[in-house]
Amino acid sequence: MKHLLTIRNLEIEARADEQWKPIVRNITLTLDRGEVLGLIGESGAGKSTIGLAAMGYTRTGCRIAGGSVLFNGTELTTASKEERRKLRGAHIAYMAQSAAAAFNPAHRLIHQFAEAPVQHGLSDFPRARDKAVALYERLFLPEPGKIGYRYPHEVSGGQLQRAMVAMSMACDPDIIIFDEPTTALDVTTQIEVLTAIREVTRQGNAGAIYITHDLAVVAQLADRIMVLRYGELIEEGNARELLADPKQEYTRELLSSRIIGKPQTQSEDKCYTVLEAENISAGYTKDVTVLDNISFQIERGKTVAVVGESGSGKTTVARVLTGLLPPSDGKIIFNGKEISPALKHRDRESLRRLQMIYQMPDVALNPRHKVRKILGRPLSFYFGTDAKARERRILELLEMIELGPEYMGRYPSELSGGEKQRICIARALAARPDVIICDEVTSALDQLVARGILKLLRELQKELGVSYLFITHDLATVKAVADEIIVMLQGKIVERGPKEDILETPGHEYTELLLSSVPETDPDWLDRLLKGRGAKIHKMHEIS
Amino acid sequence: MTFLRLLKKSPFSARVGLGMILLNIFAAVFAPYIAPHAETEIVGDVWMTSGEDHVLGTDHLGRDMFTRLIYGARNTITIAMLITLISFTVGIILGFLAAVLGGWADQVFSRVVDIMMAFPTLIFALMVLSVLGTSVPVLIVVIALLDSTRVYRISRALAMDIEVMEFVEAARLRGEGIWWIITQEILPNAMPPLIAEFGLRFCFVFLFISALSFLGLGIQPPTADWGGMVRENSGAITFGILTPLWPAAAIAFLTIGVNLMADWFLQRSGRIRQEQE
Numbered sequence: 001m002k003h004l005l006t007i008r009n010l011e012i013e014a015r016a017d018e019q020w021k022p023i024v025r026n027i028t029l030t031l032d033r034g035e036v037l038g039l040i041g042e043s044g045a046g047k048s049t050i051g052l053a054a055m056g057y058t059r060t061g062c063r064i065a066g067g068s069v070l071f072n073g074t075e076l077t078t079a080s081k082e083e084r085r086k087l088r089g090a091h092i093a094y095m096a097q098s099a100a101a102a103f104n105p106a107h108r109l110i111h112q113f114a115e116a117p118v119q120h121g122l123s124d125f126p127r128a129r130d131k132a133v134a135l136y137e138r139l140f141l142p143e144p145g146k147i148g149y150r151y152p153h154e155v156s157g158g159q160l161q162r163a164m165v166a167m168s169m170a171c172d173p174d175i176i177i178f179d180e181p182t183t184a185l186d187v188t189t190q191i192e193v194l195t196a197i198r199e200v201t202r203q204g205n206a207g208a209i210y211i212t213h214d215l216a217v218v219a220q221l222a223d224r225i226m227v228l229r230y231g232e233l234i235e236e237g238n239a240r241e242l243l244a245d246p247k248q249e250y251t252r253e254l255l256s257s258r259i260i261g262k263p264q265t266q267s268e269d270k271c272y273t274v275l276e277a278e279n280i281s282a283g284y285t286k287d288v289t290v291l292d293n294i295s296f297q298i299e300r301g302k303t304v305a306v307v308g309e310s311g312s313g314k315t316t317v318a319r320v321l322t323g324l325l326p327p328s329d330g331k332i333i334f335n336g337k338e339i340s341p342a343l344k345h346r347d348r349e350s351l352r353r354l355q356m357i358y359q360m361p362d363v364a365l366n367p368r369h370k371v372r373k374i375l376g377r378p379l380s381f382y383f384g385t386d387a388k389a390r391e392r393r394i395l396e397l398l399e400m401i402e403l404g405p406e407y408m409g410r411y412p413s414e415l416s417g418g419e420k421q422r423i424c425i426a427r428a429l430a431a432r433p434d435v436i437i438c439d440e441v442t443s444a445l446d447q448l449v450a451r452g453i454l455k456l457l458r459e460l461q462k463e464l465g466v467s468y469l470f471i472t473h474d475l476a477t478v479k480a481v482a483d484e485i486i487v488m489l490q491g492k493i494v495e496r497g498p499k500e501d502i503l504e505t506p507g508h509e510y511t512e513l514l515l516s517s518v519p520e521t522d523p524d525w526l527d528r529l530l531k532g533r534g535a536k537i538h539k540m541h542e543i544s
Numbered sequence: 545m546t547f548l549r550l551l552k553k554s555p556f557s558a559r560v561g562l563g564m565i566l567l568n569i570f571a572a573v574f575a576p577y578i579a580p581h582a583e584t585e586i587v588g589d590v591w592m593t594s595g596e597d598h599v600l601g602t603d604h605l606g607r608d609m610f611t612r613l614i615y616g617a618r619n620t621i622t623i624a625m626l627i628t629l630i631s632f633t634v635g636i637i638l639g640f641l642a643a644v645l646g647g648w649a650d651q652v653f654s655r656v657v658d659i660m661m662a663f664p665t666l667i668f669a670l671m672v673l674s675v676l677g678t679s680v681p682v683l684i685v686v687i688a689l690l691d692s693t694r695v696y697r698i699s700r701a702l703a704m705d706i707e708v709m710e711f712v713e714a715a716r717l718r719g720e721g722i723w724w725i726i727t728q729e730i731l732p733n734a735m736p737p738l739i740a741e742f743g744l745r746f747c748f749v750f751l752f753i754s755a756l757s758f759l760g761l762g763i764q765p766p767t768a769d770w771g772g773m774v775r776e777n778s779g780a781i782t783f784g785i786l787t788p789l790w791p792a793a794a795i796a797f798l799t800i801g802v803n804l805m806a807d808w809f810l811q812r813s814g815r816i817r818q819e820q821e
Contacts, residue, residue: 322717343716351719364710368732381718427714 002073004207005031005054005175010067012049012058012231023062024049024231031175031207038222038239039211040254042446043417046231047211051177054209055092056084072174089116093168097180099160103152110148113167122171135166139196157310158189162196169200176200177209182217186309186473187517194220194519194526213446215254216519219243220526227251240523253448255521272300274434274467275321275354280330282320290316291327292491298435298467305470305478305499307514308488314471316491318437321469322356335434352382355428359440361420365412371398371423372408378430397426400463401456418449422456429460437469442477454480475518479503487511554808561804568798572618579611584766591777591785600790604776609787613794615768621798623684623763624750630688631749632742635695640726640734642696643703654700657693665690666755673761683753683762691749698741702734736809743806747799754795770795 012024024046031037031054039047052058056069056076069076071092076084088094096102103112114128123131129148136144139162152160161181168176178197182190198221201208212218218225218239225242227234227250235248246252275298283289290313298304306314319325321332323343331338339350358364365374375394379385385393395405401422412420421441428436438457442450458481461468470481478485478499485502487495487510495508506512516529551559571578580597581587585607592602600609642650660668669686676682703726706712712729720729754771756762763769765776770791777788 324713324717346719348719351717356714356717358710358714360710364714366711366715366729366733368735369728378718381720431718 003030004033004072005029006068006070007050007054008068008070010050010053010069011065012046012053012062013065014062020063020065022065022231024053027067027228027231027233029226029236031209033174033205033207035224036201036208036210036222038218038225039209039228040213040215040218040225041228041234042213042448044230045228047213047228048179049231050228051179051209051211052094054175054177055088055094057088086120089173090120090122090171091173092175092177093171093173094177095164095168095179095181097183099164100152100157102164103160105152108149108151109155109163109167113148113163113170116167116170120171128170131170132166135169136163138199139166140192141166156189158185158192161185161189161193165193165196165200173206175207175209177211179211180213183212183214187475187519188309188513190217190519191517191526191529195530197221198526214519215243216521216525219521219523220519227254243521243523273297274300274335275469276333277317277321278331278333280317280320280327280332282316282325282327282329284325289328290491291320294330294491294493296486296493296496298469299483300434300467301461301465302483303461303468303470303481304484304486305472305482306486306488307472307475307478309473309514311490312488313491314473314488315439317488318356318439318469318471321437322354348382352378352431353434354437355431355433355435356437356439357421357424357428357441360444361417361424362412362444364424365420365427367412369411370408371410371412371415374412374423375426375430378427382431393430397430400429400460401426416449417445418452421445421449421453425453425456425460429464429466433466435467435469437471439471440473441470443472443474450477451480457481475515487514557804558808561801561808564797564801565805568617568621568801571614572621575614575618579608579614581608581611583611583615583768585611591780591783591787593785601785601787603773603787604779609790612768612773613770613790616770616773616791616794617798619763619767620750620753620769620771623680623769624746624753627684627688627691627749627753628742628746630684631691631745632695632738634689635692636699636731636734636738637726638692639696639699640703640730641722642700643707644722644725644730650700653696657696660690660693665752669752669756670759670761673756678761678764680763683756687749687752687756691745691752695741695745699734699738702737703730706730706733736812740806740809743802743809747802750795750799 007027007029010024010027011022013020014023015021027046027050029037029050039050041047049059049062053064053069054071056071056079058064064077067077071087074083074087076087103109110129110132113132114123114125117123117128117131118125132148133144136147141147141159141162147155147159147163155163165181181197182193185193194217197210200206201221210218210221222239224237225239226236227242227248229250235242235246235251237247242251243255246255276296278295280291280294281289282291294317296304306317308314316325320327323341323346326341332341333339334350334353340346372394375397376390379390379393394408398405398407403419403422407415407419407423412423415423424441441457442453445453454477457468460466468481470477472478482499485495485497485499486493487502487508489510495502495506495511502511503515506515519525551562586605587608588598588602588606590602590604590606592598592606594601598608598610600613603609603612638653642653668690672686673683676686707730712725715725715729753762753769754774757769757771758775760775763772765772773791774788777791780787
């Protein structure tokens with residue numbers, strides 16, 4: 001039987017340091033109509049590169065070095081620019097990770113929708129418009145007749161992502177390539193988009209390639225799964241079989257990385273409150289309150305997780321605690337003493353005791369400083385440590401974060417994402433803090449790396465007795481690290497309590513929604529969930 | 545060491561540029577040793593063509609053109625370098641302060657700069673120089689301050705971009721003062737575009753002094769400087785004598801050299817930007 005898309009022995013090289021290095025090695029795959037192929041792997045696995053190669057496209061600085069890409073009888077690797085241009089958009093559609101970045105902010109959604117069919121001469125504007133409305137309706141967008149006339153910034157992230165799913169269908173393509181379409185979204189929004197994508201792929205005529213790093217997501221959509229690592233195929237198979245019985249060690253590791261629990265903190269000695277926030281309200285302008293009367297405590301050696309969707313005010317909590325955004329009302333009590341709300345009035349000692357780790361280690365480290373300087377500065381700044389003692393302490397810190405002494409002379413650009421985050425942790429630890437605020441510290445990292453970071457943070461807590469305030473939207477992380485959970489919604493705390501209580505018997509409707517939205521690797525999870533929620537699913541945003 | 549390694553990887557054009565600059569610096573530093581005559585010595589007739597004793601002929605007073613060119617390098621480059629250094633120091637410090645402090649400081653600095661930039665530079669300079677007289681120190685200070693307004697704009701914009709990065713926030717949370725944030729966090733990251741800008745500004749200053757000399761307000765005779773030499777000898781053109789073209793060519797030569805280097809720095813900083821993204 002002839003396949004819709006056949007990729008044979010594909011080799012792709014990228015140019016680095018004046019020479020070509022292979023980034024995709026010997027990949028062979030086929031795709032039929034009505035089939036969804038899941039490509040899964042961590043960053044650097046070559047998933048996106050393969051996805052783009054299916055359109056006969058490579059990023060600048062890359063080239064197809066060998067193999068063939070056969071689409072419907074056309075060889076794309078040798079096809080002329082003009083031939084390929086005709087195929088793209090019309091027959092093969094690509095949906096990028098971030099709709100916010102992929103839409104042109106200066107044009108209305110529906111005009112961008114119509115661009116491809118009109119440009120390819122497949123349709124005129126009125127027909128394209130009717131089609132858009134029909135698709136918007138099928139993807140459960142509110143007011144399908146009108147929403148197309150909005151600008152990208154006038155709709156929510158999930159809606160925009162769904163509008164992009166609709167756009168990729170504009171020309172009724174034969175193949176759609178979904179490149180991490182839900183990675184940047186909250187769990188509750190992710191479900192909307194997953195439902196939309198499945199709606200589209202279930203129609204049966206088109207083939208789809210779904211690229212993601214999240215096994216649980218791909219389990220809901222894919223018929224077949226290919227596991228990739230370093231540009232090579234690790235394992236391939238029917239989705240259900242592969243998930244039930246992975247053959248390769250790496251696949252098993254990916255699967256298991258989701259299920260880790262925090263061992264119970266054994267020593268229940270005197271509960272001693274390190275940090276207390278009392279009736280905090282804050283906002284960026286006078287009239288808008290982002291935080292509304294929030295109170296909580298962090299105990300010594302414990303981890304408090306703040307959970308909520310983006311826009312719920314969880315990052316603002318961190319900004320208030322660190323003094324970057326003085327609250328309009330309320331008190332911050334640190335070790336029994338009230339501290340000044342504004343950063344510039346705080347003394348060095350209270351600054352030292354409260355450290356912060358950021359989401360993006362790439363921008364949290366000065367790219368022009370070596371590790372020695374990054375870790376050495378807090379030492380000389382807070383403790384006045386001399387050069388010799390500093391050197392010793394830096395080595396100690398590096399050992400704590402499981403990196404060797406050779407890292408001292410490196411620049412951040414010479415480190416991997418996980419290593420950078422470890423350096424950020426060491427920088428926080430260098431100050432010997434009582435509390436560390438962790439703002440989405442794992443969300444920019446691959447699953448396996450993230451697991452390593454969480455494990456490290458946990459061990460350091462046991463060893464040093466430091467407390468964490470964990471800000472995250474990822475409930476898997478919460479399960480792994482938290483002692484206590486605070487659920488936030490629109491600047492208010494809707495629920496608060498020990499982890500077990502919240503996870504097992506959520507008391508608030510929103511907590512329940514959040515919990516049930518975390519994808520599971522069970523391929524039937526989405527079906528069951530949607531059945532269970534019934535009509536509620538599409539009104540989810542109305543709850544919030 | 546790192547510079548040598550950098551140079552090894554540099555493109556051909558950058559090496560040519562470096563060679564051109566080094567040649568000029570060499571001429572400037574060793575002027576008394578390489579020049580065949582003294583700076584103001586009259587050695588022959590007016591506007592002699594190239595010959596045995598005078599490689600590039602003589603100028604409108606019968607001084608050796610080649611000698612004057614070499615001494616011109618010395619005067620013009622030194623003054624241009626001083627001006628650029630001063631304007632960058634002032635511009636960068638004020639620009640960074642404006643970005644980091646924000647609020648009133650930013651408003652005050654920026655409005656003063658706006659007012660200064662509202663006047664065409666040349667006219668402003670002519671005005672100030674005709675009031676204060678045309679000694680070399682005055683020339684340096686006036687042009688440096690005028691030029692620092694441009695540097696201020698660029699460094700303020702650069703610093704504002706860097707200032708919002710999390711590593712700067714991390715330094716603030718640590719309790720670091722303004723001086724540390726400016727010199728340790730922002731400056732190293734603003735360096736590549738600033739260096740490229742330095743190259744360009746150096747050329748502009750250079751041309752600006754030449755223009756002023758050409759108008760008679762720059763470096764005063766008998767001190768040799770390239771712009772002034774073009775002016776003094778411009779009459780020769782009507783007789784079909786090439787003399788005024790030599791200093792003009794020297795100006796072009798150095799400008800091209802500096803720009804080749806500047807291009808390379810711009811390219812490099814562009815590449816680093818890409819890597820960061």
